[in-house]
Amino acid sequence: TQLLEQSPQFLSIQEGENLTVYCNSSSVFSSLQWYRQEPGEGPVLLVTVVTGGEVKKLKRLTFQFGDARKDSSLHITAAQPGDTGLYLCAGDVGNFGNEKLTFGTGTRLTIIP
Amino acid sequence: EAQVTQNPRYLITVTGKKLTVTCSQNMNHEYMSWYRQDPGLGLRQIYYSMNVEVTDKGDVPEGYKVSRKEKRNFPLILESPSPNQTSLYFCASSLKGFQPQHFGDGTRLSIL
Numbered sequence: 001t002q003l004l005e006q007s008p009q010f011l012s013i014q015e016g017e018n019l020t021v022y023c024n025s026s027s028v029f030s031s032l033q034w035y036r037q038e039p040g041e042g043p044v045l046l047v048t049v050v051t052g053g054e055v056k057k058l059k060r061l062t063f064q065f066g067d068a069r070k071d072s073s074l075h076i077t078a079a080q081p082g083d084t085g086l087y088l089c090a091g092d093v094g095n096f097g098n099e100k101l102t103f104g105t106g107t108r109l110t111i112i113p
Numbered sequence: 114e115a116q117v118t119q120n121p122r123y124l125i126t127v128t129g130k131k132l133t134v135t136c137s138q139n140m141n142h143e144y145m146s147w148y149r150q151d152p153g154l155g156l157r158q159i160y161y162s163m164n165v166e167v168t169d170k171g172d173v174p175e176g177y178k179v180s181r182k183e184k185r186n187f188p189l190i191l192e193s194p195s196p197n198q199t200s201l202y203f204c205a206s207s208l209k210g211f212q213p214q215h216f217g218d219g220t221r222l223s224i225l
Contacts, residue, residue: 009153033213042117042203042216043156088156092211100146100171100210105155 003027004091004104012110016078021107023072023089030092032072033101034063037086079111115140119204119217126194127225134189134220136204144210145187146171147179149200150219156203161210162187194224 005024013019023032031050035043047056049065049072056063060083062075076083086108090101117138126132138145146161148171158171162181176198178190187206191198201221205214 031211035214041218042205043214044216045213048213090156090214100158100161101214103148103156105153 006104035088117217125223138206142206
């Protein structure tokens, strides 16, 4: 059973459009991280959200942590070809002695010029 | 420059021929881990190490070994590789296990 479900799995849209991708779980997370991975490279951290209801902005990217800390969303405004990549969420369940991240399966985003 | 370095980046080999993928980090991180990435399955943790001489199994440890003799190095060993270990492998490090991970650029491994 996948602890973190990401949707959609694939998304292809035109440059300039807006989009939202989701990261959902039945577990409560102490924190949640978002990464972007480009071909031939490892994932790179975009943001960490910690507080339920927290909203963080990174230029055209807006990240939100659900009030119950079980889900998160990433909204991109006016998508650009440089946003193309695999977006991964990763959660920390916060159990002492089990200090690890669990990764979602990812959303592969393609922005068409 | 802070980085995690994996070698080799690409390897094609045959079933049963022992191989080692090296990983080194220059950030003095305590925590290091190995992941494999497969289509539709995401990143799955193979082994992790919370500090020197402390290693433990992740979610998919079968067929792999690791060692942590020095803080900066965390090699991944496949004693007898099999085709189901064909995958993209990532090494990562962080201050603690639940903190943001710094990833290497990956090793694409093909076992024939």
